[in-house]
Amino acid sequence: MRKLYVFDTTLRDGEQSLGITLNVKEKLEISHQLVRLGVDIIEAGFPASSPGDMESVKTIAKEVKGVIICGLTRAAVQDIDLCAEALHNAEYPRIHTGIGVSPVHMEKKLKLTPDQVVEQAVAAVKYAKKYVSDVEFYAEDAFRSSPTFLARVIENVISAGATVVNIPDTVGYANPWEYGELINYVINNVKNIDRAIVSVHCHNDLGMATANSLAGIKAGASQLEGTINGIGERAGNTSLEEVIMSIYTRRDGYGVESKINTREISATSRLVSRITGVTVPDHKAIVGANAFNHASGIHQDGVLKDRKTYEIIQPETIGVPQNIISLTARSGRHALQHCLMELGYTIEGAQLDDVYQRFLQLADQKKEVFDQDLYVLMGDSGGIESSIVLQSMSIATNGVEMATATVILEIAGKTITDAACGNGPVNALFNTIDRITGNTAILEDYTLKSVTRSSEALGEATVKLRNNDGRLVVGKGFSTDIIEASAKAYINALDKRNLHTELVTES
Ligand SMILES: CC(=O)SCCNC(=O)CCNC(=O)[C@H](O)C(C)(C)COP(=O)(O)OP(=O)(O)OC[C@H]1O[C@@H](n2cnc3c(N)ncnc32)[C@H](O)[C@@H]1OP(=O)(O)O
Ligand SMILES: CC(C)C(=O)C(=O)O
Ligand SMILES: [Mg+2]
Numbered sequence: 001m002r003k004l005y006v007f008d009t010t011l012r013d014g015e016q017s018l019g020i021t022l023n024v025k026e027k028l029e030i031s032h033q034l035v036r037l038g039v040d041i042i043e044a045g046f047p048a049s050s051p052g053d054m055e056s057v058k059t060i061a062k063e064v065k066g067v068i069i070c071g072l073t074r075a076a077v078q079d080i081d082l083c084a085e086a087l088h089n090a091e092y093p094r095i096h097t098g099i100g101v102s103p104v105h106m107e108k109k110l111k112l113t114p115d116q117v118v119e120q121a122v123a124a125v126k127y128a129k130k131y132v133s134d135v136e137f138y139a140e141d142a143f144r145s146s147p148t149f150l151a152r153v154i155e156n157v158i159s160a161g162a163t164v165v166n167i168p169d170t171v172g173y174a175n176p177w178e179y180g181e182l183i184n185y186v187i188n189n190v191k192n193i194d195r196a197i198v199s200v201h202c203h204n205d206l207g208m209a210t211a212n213s214l215a216g217i218k219a220g221a222s223q224l225e226g227t228i229n230g231i232g233e234r235a236g237n238t239s240l241e242e243v244i245m246s247i248y249t250r251r252d253g254y255g256v257e258s259k260i261n262t263r264e265i266s267a268t269s270r271l272v273s274r275i276t277g278v279t280v281p282d283h284k285a286i287v288g289a290n291a292f293n294h295a296s297g298i299h300q301d302g303v304l305k306d307r308k309t310y311e312i313i314q315p316e317t318i319g320v321p322q323n324i325i326s327l328t329a330r331s332g333r334h335a336l337q338h339c340l341m342e343l344g345y346t347i348e349g350a351q352l353d354d355v356y357q358r359f360l361q362l363a364d365q366k367k368e369v370f371d372q373d374l375y376v377l378m379g380d381s382g383g384i385e386s387s388i389v390l391q392s393m394s395i396a397t398n399g400v401e402m403a404t405a406t407v408i409l410e411i412a413g414k415t416i417t418d419a420a421c422g423n424g425p426v427n428a429l430f431n432t433i434d435r436i437t438g439n440t441a442i443l444e445d446y447t448l449k450s451v452t453r454s455s456e457a458l459g460e461a462t463v464k465l466r467n468n469d470g471r472l473v474v475g476k477g478f479s480t481d482i483i484e485a486s487a488k489a490y491i492n493a494l495d496k497r498n499l500h501t502e503l504v505t506e507s
Contacts, residue, residue: 004247004256005197005223006240008034009043010272011056012072013237014227020276027056031064033271034228037264039240041068041223043096047086048079054086061090068134070094075124084131095128098138098166101145101153114149118156125160136164138201143169143182150182151189158190164197164223165190169212172205172235180215187220199223202238204230209238210285214246217254224258228272229280229287241265241286241318249312266319286313292323297332300325304338327374329363343371345378372476375496387412388437388491395425395483403428407487409436426486433490441465441497444472446489448482461489465497473497 011027014020022030027044034042044060045053061069069090073079075097087093099121100110106117121137128135137157142150154165167186169179183200187193200216200223202209213224230239247254248262269287273280282289292315294300302309303323315323325335333356340347340355347355358377363369389410397403405428406419418436422428430443445464459482463475473496477488 001257002222002255004217004258005040005199006038006244006258006260007041007043007070007199007223007225008037008039008227008240009201009225009237010034010227010231011060012043012045013225013233014231014272014276015045016233017231017236017276017278018233020231020278021052022056022275023052024056024059026275028059028063030272030275031060033264033268035064035067036261037268038259038261039067040259041070041094043070043072043225045086046072046079047082048073054082057083057086058089061087061093065091068092068094070096070136073097073124073128075099075120077124077127080124080128080131084128087132092134093132094134094136094164095132096136096138096166097124097128098136098140099124100140101150102141102143103146104144105141118153121153122156122160125157125162129161134163135161136166136199137162138166138168140168141170142167143174143179144171147182147185147189151186154186154196155190155192158192158196162196164199165193166199166201166223166225167216167221168201168225169203169209170201172203172209172212174202174208174212176208176211176215179212180219183216183219183221197222199225200238201225203232204235204237207235209236210242210246213238213243214254217243217247217256222256228268229278229284231272231276231278239285241269245286245313245318248317262317263319286318291315292320293326294323294335295326295328296330297335300335300338301332304334327359327363327369328367329360331359331363331369339371340374340378343374343378345374371474388495390484390487390491391415393429393484393487395428397425405429405432407432407436409433409491411437425483429483429487430490433487433494437494439465439494441467441473441494446486448486459485461485463489463493465493467497 011030015022031042044057047054047057057071069087071083071086073083080097083095099117100106106112106114125135125137139150139153186198198221200213200221202212224243226238226240228240230236244260247256269280280287294303299310325338327335327339333352336356336359337352355377362373391408391410393407395403395405401423403425404419404421408417416436418432420428420431420435422431444466447462449460459479461477465473473493475489475493475496477485477492479485
């Protein structure tokens with residue numbers, strides 16, 4: 001197996017996305033996660049671009065160890081000087097320098113002849129080598145260059161000391177077979193290519209960045225460049241997670257292996273999305289919210305019988321706890337029966353048919369049918385007899401930071417009164433209910449929303465409690481008084497939790 005080096009440029013090319021500018025703290029947080037993910041190289045920024053980016057690269061170089069820290073430059077001494085300064089404290093520093101090699105870049109943008117470009121490329125590599133031994137050269141817009149000229153540039157920069165040669169499809173113009181052929185051409189026509197690592201760097205303008213990167217790797221490239229969630233300028237860069245999981249899933253096809261810890265992929269994707277503010281589409285490959293969510297009956301039935309029917313990746317492999325069966329109007333009896341069983345109901349035959357018909361009527365009106373709806377379907381009273389009844393409650397607040405709640409509950413026919421404080425009315429209320437019921441489940445989420453309009457709007461409170469066994473219980477409560485809705489939701493969750501405990505114990 002050939003070793004595949006993973007070069008993450010989320011903090012440099014990814015950050016070139018419109019609307020993302022990351023500060024030092026944010027870049028550092030992402031860097032630490034990239035180390036957990038197991039990337040080999042972190043391209044931390046472009047130090048010459050701004051004092052802020054200079055500071056970010058400096059800080060990452062100083063604080064993030066065990067991985068190569070790289071900075072980007074133009075083929076220009078002033079950029080290289082600043083980059084070297086930024087990387088001064090890196091354990092393994094790399095300068096990534098380069099220049100445009102396609103006719104349009106040379107003539108129109110740089111206003112240089114091909115000979116001048118070769119000269120400037122070589123000079124930049126030699127200059128960078130004075131500072132660090134590890135110098136990567138990028139031949140910008142390589143795919144739209146002539147292969148013979150590209151080979152000439154690459155041979156010259158390797159002779160000048162480049163340790164890695166990056167062959168970017170800067171504008172995402174290549175087709176996969178063409179990009180593979182170009183990498184193959186470079187490997188077979190650059191005489192000293194054995195002295196450098198060949199790197200693939202693709203963009204997604206035609207939606208082919210993943211396919212092109214894989215074609216380049218298949219053709220012999222040993223370094224993959226890309227970003228988490230595929231973020232980047234215009235249509236973005238190659239999604240690292242897509243290429244990594246393609247190679248993992250189709251190990252037979254590529255002959256390479258990386259040191260990526262795939263179980264960190266989901267956490268890395270979520271962190272990058274949260275910090276950059278770029279939402280991952282639900283249907284995105286590997287890291288989209290629906291990537292392991294089965295929503296139609298035939299698929300759900302198949303997955304319940306054997307996951308392999310519709311899952312080529314086990315969600316756990318990328319750090320997602322489990323797949324999801326979502327009930328919709330496209331679900332069948334098997335999925336409904338499964339979800340009801342998860343809630344503690346065992347039904348089959350005619351009873352299942354009956355519930356299924358009522359389920360379909362409901363599902364046709366709703367996009368998704370949730371556990372709460374299933375409880376109602378099963379008994380119209382929430383499927384559970386409430387063992388805890390809210391008799392009364394009163395809240396006293398000083399209007400600023402302290403509140404006291406007094407609550408009277410009836411539990412199994414016994415009336416219990418207690419009071420507790422909290423940092424607000426809802427917190428005081430939940431603390432009091434905990435004291436009365438002895439609850440130890442953790443409050444994981446609490447939301448409140450209005451479900452009708454007007455001043456008499458009905459408030460809907462939702463409470464999520466995490467049981468000690470790790471299971472999540474959702475409670476809902478409705479009232480025109482939002483504090484009462486909150487109390488009802490909390491009690492509803494406790495009721496369900498108790499019921500669930502009994503069912504689990506019985507089975
Ligand atoms: C494909 C890529 O992703 S390349 C990386 C893109 N990243 C960035 O652009 C980072 C952010 N950029 C910046 O902060 C600024 O553009 C800077 C600091 C790099 C340069 O700013 P300025 O000096 O004001 O120049 P400006 O950006 O307007 O123009 C770029 C200049 O660099 C030249 N240039 C572009 N690429 C290169 C290169 N690889 N090597 C040498 N010169 C280059 C251009 O020809 C132009 O030169 P000119 O002024 O002689 O016409
Ligand atoms: C600067 C280089 C590596 C680049 O990002 C590109 O050509 O796309
Ligand atoms: Mg790029």
